[in-house]
Amino acid sequence: MEVAVRAVNWLWAAALFADAPQFSDGMKRRVLKAMLQHGRHILANLEHADVNGNHYLSNGVGLLFLGVLLADFAEAGAWREKGAEIVWGEMERQVYADGVDFEQGIGYQGLVAELWYSSVLLSERNGVPVPPAVRERLERMFEFMRAYTRPDGSFPQIGDNDDGRLANLDEEPVGSHRRHLAVGGAMYARADLLGAAGDALDTAVWLCGPPVLGLNRDPEHIGSKPFPDGGFYVMRASDAVMVIDAGEIGMRGIGGHGHNDVLSFDLWGAGAPLLVDSGTYTYTADPRARQALRSTAAHNTLRVDRQETSRLGDDRWLWLIDNDAHPFGVAWQSDAERDVFVGSHDGYRRLPQPVEHTRRISFDKMRGWWRIEDALEGSGEHLAELFFHPAVPIQIEQGAVCLRAPRADLWLFPPAGTTFTQQDGWISQGYGLHRPAPVLVYAVRAAVPLHLRTDLVLVEPGTPVAVARSLVERD
Numbered sequence: 001m002e003v004a005v006r007a008v009n010w011l012w013a014a015a016l017f018a019d020a021p022q023f024s025d026g027m028k029r030r031v032l033k034a035m036l037q038h039g040r041h042i043l044a045n046l047e048h049a050d051v052n053g054n055h056y057l058s059n060g061v062g063l064l065f066l067g068v069l070l071a072d073f074a075e076a077g078a079w080r081e082k083g084a085e086i087v088w089g090e091m092e093r094q095v096y097a098d099g100v101d102f103e104q105g106i107g108y109q110g111l112v113a114e115l116w117y118s119s120v121l122l123s124e125r126n127g128v129p130v131p132p133a134v135r136e137r138l139e140r141m142f143e144f145m146r147a148y149t150r151p152d153g154s155f156p157q158i159g160d161n162d163d164g165r166l167a168n169l170d171e172e173p174v175g176s177h178r179r180h181l182a183v184g185g186a187m188y189a190r191a192d193l194l195g196a197a198g199d200a201l202d203t204a205v206w207l208c209g210p211p212v213l214g215l216n217r218d219p220e221h222i223g224s225k226p227f228p229d230g231g232f233y234v235m236r237a238s239d240a241v242m243v244i245d246a247g248e249i250g251m252r253g254i255g256g257h258g259h260n261d262v263l264s265f266d267l268w269g270a271g272a273p274l275l276v277d278s279g280t281y282t283y284t285a286d287p288r289a290r291q292a293l294r295s296t297a298a299h300n301t302l303r304v305d306r307q308e309t310s311r312l313g314d315d316r317w318l319w320l321i322d323n324d325a326h327p328f329g330v331a332w333q334s335d336a337e338r339d340v341f342v343g344s345h346d347g348y349r350r351l352p353q354p355v356e357h358t359r360r361i362s363f364d365k366m367r368g369w370w371r372i373e374d375a376l377e378g379s380g381e382h383l384a385e386l387f388f389h390p391a392v393p394i395q396i397e398q399g400a401v402c403l404r405a406p407r408a409d410l411w412l413f414p415p416a417g418t419t420f421t422q423q424d425g426w427i428s429q430g431y432g433l434h435r436p437a438p439v440l441v442y443a444v445r446a447a448v449p450l451h452l453r454t455d456l457v458l459v460e461p462g463t464p465v466a467v468a469r470s471l472v473e474r475d
Helices: 001-018 025-044 054-069 078-093 106-125 131-148 180-189 191-197 202-208 210-214 287-293 464-471
Strands: 225-227 233-237 240-245 264-270 271-276 300-306 327-334 339-345 356-362 369-378 381-388 394-397 400-404 408-415 421-430 433-447 451-458
Touching: 001 025, 001 054, 025 054, 025 078, 054 078, 078 131, 106 131, 106 180, 106 202, 131 180, 131 191, 131 225, 131 233, 131 240, 180 191, 180 202, 191 240, 202 210, 225 327, 233 339, 240 356, 264 394, 271 408, 287 421, 300 339, 300 356, 300 369, 369 381, 369 464, 381 451, 400 464, 408 464, 451 464
Parallel strands: none
Antiparallel strands: 225 233, 233 240, 240 264, 264 271, 300 381, 327 339, 339 356, 356 369, 369 451, 381 433, 394 400, 400 408, 408 451, 421 433
């Protein structure tokens, strides 16, 4: 993968430096020789596996770029042919019909989309056929990005994210996919995608040309939307976005860049991320941190008997997750006033006394109110723990928690009968980045069936807890 990505960047650099006096004929010959070595190395060392991911895809992208742009090489035809076979073929295998990448990491949604759209644009500009199905599914990928992108341009850190790029042609901050939305808007003449991109147009201008700057941009409000193939459900109002993860373990059940986040959610509202996924931080540099941040407890979900929803691979297998938790019974309803999500998973059927977890989340868009209802069904007595990860300052009052956003307060009213503890945790907003953050834990040991209700409500800053509580107790 690294060799393929380097080849693409060296080709970019050679084009940008082509007319520079310092880029001498001798230096150009050295670059061409290096590119020949790169192409041979990639073709001889393809990262093919039983289940292929972004590494194998990037191999194909490198071969395609080398084969198209260095057509005078005798081996260019073989590179181009193999590259096209990989890149176009992997689109159908790695991306669901609704545009969600099967690795289940939103950060990687951006990386692989860049790999594909760069290949499509290169091919179309140089007369290499692009299958219509590839272009159609790529547009669906942009639509998924549009759905999860928050009003501030950031995306939720669901699954792994290493801030990977094919070619960094802009200064857009980490944690944003606006650059990709701009490219999508230019490729498909989509004013809504360009509007969501805001001013992050640099990459689109480099790839699609200066006319991008004159295209119509419509920052229209986007509504709630389900992505059932990939397992994501997005609840949206004018100033709030909740992304619910009800997808399979990533990469067809082997884990990959997925986390133990089944039935978890990420909530942004009133100008800030409020309850978030803990993120990634690192991979092999700190195996202990890697395991902690992809664990069940690092997500806004429920854990039973201190067991993982799916068993994690040990420190030698930091991308392996056993295929224990399968979502089922997923239902979705949405209209102008309310969204309702229901889903279950069977990850805890493996316990000596098996149970199933069902979560129902209803969102009243008019009142800015979410009700989260968790149910355990099965046999025996169990310890149930609900985890919540605030990303903003909190205040605890009368058993409730106030999360302070720039434009509103979010009050969290926990389930009755639970014991509260505040633990120390971490939030990672990008690869290599992390900061301390509190973790709210509500626990109860009880026989099943067990039902727990949590209410979240957005209110004006400074709203007393009693007033906020009355809003959720009307029903």
